[in-house]
Amino acid sequence: xxxxxxxxxxxxxxxxxxxxxxxxxxxxxxxxxxxxxxxxxxxxxxxxxxxxxxxxxxxxxxxxxxxxxxxxxxxxxxxxxxxxxxxxxxxxxxxxxxxxxxxxxxxxxxxxxxxxxxxxxxxxxxxxx
Amino acid sequence: xxxxxxxxxxxxxxxxxxxxxxxxxxxxxxxxxxxxxxxxxxxxxxxxxxxxxxxxxxxxxxxxxxxxxxxxxxxxxxxxxxxxxxxxxxxxxxxxxxxxxxxxxxxxxxxxxxxxxxxxxxxxxxxxxxxxxxxxx
Numbered sequence: 497x498x499x500x501x502x503x504x505x506x507x508x509x510x511x512x513x514x515x516x517x518x519x520x521x522x523x524x525x526x527x528x529x530x531x532x533x534x535x536x537x538x539x540x541x542x543x544x545x546x547x548x549x550x551x552x553x554x555x556x557x558x559x560x561x562x563x564x565x566x567x568x569x570x571x572x573x574x575x576x577x578x579x580x581x582x583x584x585x586x587x588x589x590x591x592x593x594x595x596x597x598x599x600x601x602x603x604x605x606x607x608x609x610x611x612x613x614x615x616x617x618x619x620x621x622x623x624x625x
Numbered sequence: 626x627x628x629x630x631x632x633x634x635x636x637x638x639x640x641x642x643x644x645x646x647x648x649x650x651x652x653x654x655x656x657x658x659x660x661x662x663x664x665x666x667x668x669x670x671x672x673x674x675x676x677x678x679x680x681x682x683x684x685x686x687x688x689x690x691x692x693x694x695x696x697x698x699x700x701x702x703x704x705x706x707x708x709x710x711x712x713x714x715x716x717x718x719x720x721x722x723x724x725x726x727x728x729x730x731x732x733x734x735x736x737x738x739x740x741x742x743x744x745x746x747x748x749x750x751x752x753x754x755x756x757x758x759x760x761x762x
Contacts, residue, residue, distance in 0.1 A: 500632040500647065504667060504706070507652070510659035518654050523721060523729030524688060534662040536716060536733040539750060542686050547732075550713060559730070562686055 515613035516557075517584050524564055526587055526617060529557035530609040540599040543591055555605050566590035584615040629727070634674025637682070637693055639756040645674060647728045663732075665703040669718050670731050673697045678742025683752025684721070691724035694751060696734075697742045717744050 513532035520527060529535075533549035535556045540546060543566075547557040560566070570576075570590045585607055592598045609615075629646040636643040647670075655663045678697040683690050696719045701709040712718070717736040722728045735745040742758075744750070 497626060497629060497631050498649075500630050500667065500671060503630045503649070503652065507656050507664075508706075509656045509661040509664045513659040513661075516654060516658040516660050516663075518651065520648070520651055520729045522648065522723045522725075522727035523692070525729060527730070529658075529660055529663065532660055532662065534733075536713075536735060537719075538735065539746065550733075561684075561689075565687060 515609070515615055517610075517613075517615040517617050519563060519617050523561070525559055525561045526563050526584075527557070527559045528584055528606070528610065528615060530613055530615075531556035540602070541595060541597065543595050544599055544602075546602055555602055555609075558602065558606055560587055560591050562594065563587070566594045569594045581616040581618050584610040584613075584617055587617065632671055632674060632728075634671065634695070635677060635680075635756075637680050637755055639680075643726060645722060645726045645728055651729075661705070665705055666718075666731055666733070668703040668706070669699040669701075670720055670728070672699045673718050673720050673731075677756070678717075678758050679747075679754055680756040681747065681751035681753070682755045685750065685752060689723070690752065693722050693724070693726075693755070694744075695720045695722075696744050696747075698736070702733075717742055719744050 515530040517528045533551055533556050535547040535549055537545050537547055543561050545559040546555055549556050588603055626646050628649055630649050632645050633642055634645055673695050677695040681694040684692045696717050698712055699718050702712050703709055715736050716733045719734050720728055721730040737743040737745055
């Protein structure tokens with residue numbers, strides 16, 4: 497297994513940014529970044545953390561936790577989430593259905609960013625965990 | 626551990642060392658997407674794992690009661706592989722991992738204004754402190 501030091505010596509980031517959306521099984525969380533700015537995390541509630549630009553405080557992304565529960569909740573409402581990949585906006589709906597008191601104010605901006613990026617996440621990995 | 630990259634740091638107990646893991650595909654995705662700031666934040670991970678200010682356990686959500694957060698203010702922030710600057714004031718670097726020491730996020734957060742190297746609202750975000758540097762006891 498390679499060390500992180502060796503990995504960082506070898507790997508270089510691409511020059512052009514594209515939005516990133518990925519499910520990280522180790523934390524059962526979904527992370528979406530739609531702006532490349534250096535950012536800091538701000539936890540809004542137990543399930544939602546947003547990222548803000550260090551340059552201007554603008555929203556740059558989010559993290560939604562407890563994805564397994566969110567998928568179950570979506571299923572309870574008859575919203576299919578067993579396809580190969582799912583539109584990221586569906587996870588935002590799932591967060592709204594799952595959180596006890598969902599934080600609504602960033603959702604429209606996140607929705608627009610996900611729509612613009614046509615962001616999808618691989619649910620094959622999600623349902624396999 | 627196939628598909629993972631390793632990094633050494635302090636054992637969560639504070640006694641001895643431990644090996645931590647990051648899923649290589651997660652780092653690759655950030656790199657391939659050109660998300661340079663997140664990628665270069667990886668350079669801060671080893672320092673925070675070796676010299677944490679505090680280690681928290683329990684992320685107050687389902688299935689994460691054993692997860693850990695290592696937090697500290699690293700000595701520098703990386704703009705790229707060769708360029709460093711001082712950390713932004715009022716920021717703490719946090720590394721999150723599950724009970725198997727698989728890292729799932731690394732990021733800057735607002736600092737607790739009363740305790741250097743502690744993330745904001747740590748009192749309610751984590752279940753307990755499992756280790757802290759002597760200067761904070």
